[in-house]
Amino acid sequence: MPFSREPDFVDSETAPAIIQKLGNTPGAKLVAVYSEFGKQYSIPLDSVKYANRVGEKIELIYELSNPQKAVENKIWGYWLIPIELAWSFGVFAVLLGIAYATTHRPHPSAIAEQLKSDDAPKKKYK
Secondary structure, eight states: OOOOOOOSSSSSSEEEHHHHHHEESOEEEEEEEEETEEEEEEEOOOTTTGGTTTTTTEEEETTTTTTEEEEEOIIIIIIIIHHHHHHHHHHHHHHHHHHHHHHHSSSHHHHHHHHHHHOOOOOOOO
């Protein structure tokens, strides 16, 4: 599989986490705190993006074998990753270009052979 999620959605668990601020200084780091089997874990968050969301709950996804490595379970960033979309669009554009190049200007002998053919499309019903 060219693209896979880490942690994988199939064999992972989800848990609610609370956004907390570490320290009282203006530039304090933000973390998402969650617990698994009674042990507290935290992951760092983007301080600019989550600055106004301190105290809110978010959903995290993590593997049971490695609960300290979690990510936020959201559409943009976990399910849709910009680099994957760029690669997918690039492959689509290349395949579309190949299809266009092979069908845009057929060889004159191919056109003549097709016009010379007696195999006209037959109607299914009379």
